[in-house]
Amino acid sequence: MNAPSVAGRSPQYAVGAALCVAVLLAIWHQLSLGRSPAVMPSPAQTLDALWDIVTDGSLATELALTLMRAATATALALSVGVLFGWAATVSPFADGVLAPIRAILQGLPPIVLIVCLVLWMGSDPSITIIVCATVMVPIIAAATASALRSIDPHLLELGTGLQLSRARRLVFIVVPSILPPIVAATGAVASGSVRVAVMAELLSAPDGVGAAIAQTRTLLQTPALFAWTLAIIICALLVDLVIRFVVKRWTALFSPSDRAATGRTRKGTRTR
Numbered sequence: 642m643n644a645p646s647v648a649g650r651s652p653q654y655a656v657g658a659a660l661c662v663a664v665l666l667a668i669w670h671q672l673s674l675g676r677s678p679a680v681m682p683s684p685a686q687t688l689d690a691l692w693d694i695v696t697d698g699s700l701a702t703e704l705a706l707t708l709m710r711a712a713t714a715t716a717l718a719l720s721v722g723v724l725f726g727w728a729a730t731v732s733p734f735a736d737g738v739l740a741p742i743r744a745i746l747q748g749l750p751p752i753v754l755i756v757c758l759v760l761w762m763g764s765d766p767s768i769t770i771i772v773c774a775t776v777m778v779p780i781i782a783a784a785t786a787s788a789l790r791s792i793d794p795h796l797l798e799l800g801t802g803l804q805l806s807r808a809r810r811l812v813f814i815v816v817p818s819i820l821p822p823i824v825a826a827t828g829a830v831a832s833g834s835v836r837v838a839v840m841a842e843l844l845s846a847p848d849g850v851g852a853a854i855a856q857t858r859t860l861l862q863t864p865a866l867f868a869w870t871l872a873i874i875i876c877a878l879l880v881d882l883v884i885r886f887v888v889k890r891w892t893a894l895f896s897p898s899d900r901a902a903t904g905r906t907r908k909g910t911r912t913r
Contacts, residue, residue, distance in 0.1 A: 682864040690868035714773030726785025784826030788819035
């Protein structure tokens with residue numbers, strides 16, 4: 642049985658989630674009692690600090706920079722990953738050449754790459770884009786190669802039998818077959834790229850959410866540190882929800898079975 646979607650959650654789910662949040666807030670408040678805000682700020686102090694960075698405009702400014710870098714890295718990783726996956730599928734030689742590169746990218750810890758790039762490039766915002774793209778490329782490449790290898794050969798034979806040109810076979814057969822898994826893989830890694838971007842900015846960038854967190858750490862402004870952390874958690878959750886919605890719509894658009902199910906549902910609604 643498939644897990645229910647967010648929109649179709651039962652009331653018990655909402656009650657359980659609300660209860661868990663309440664318990665976590667109570668534990669946080671209890672831990673902050675009798676402690677300096679520099680060590681453990683309370684939820685109220687964190688919300689005050691969050692309001693401060695919202696009203697002075699720093700949250701919008703720094704968050705826009707971080708999201709822009711994550712989006713740029715996603716676009717770059719999508720281009721390179723699709724190219725790698727396609728090359729690995731059409732040529733065994735290219736697959737062999739790219740295999741060590743994929744292994745290095747998959748096994749390389751992002752923190753090591755950040756440290757090396759800082760040594761080579763100094764404090765450069767482009768480091769964030771490079772690190773995020775490096776994390777995403779192997780996953781997108783693997784999804785692309787798997788999608789290309791799973792194309793129904795009967796569809797390709799049908800296109801050849803109908804004397805479709807190579808461009809038409811690409812548009813009407815290949816792209817609709819490989820697009821849903823590629824979009825799904827890109828969405829899965831794109832939501833995590835926001836967190837990777839913050840980590841990279843923390844160590845390498847002069848601006849962005851990560852740089853703001855680094856500044857609050859240096860100045861021992863722990864309530865502001867907690868506020869930035871809370872803001873990026875909320876942002877990452879919203880990005881994940883948006884990506885899930887986009888992936889679901891694209892998958893339904895290019896999946897014949899989903900289109901048929903949607904058509905049956907609408908037909909049943911009209912005749913009810």
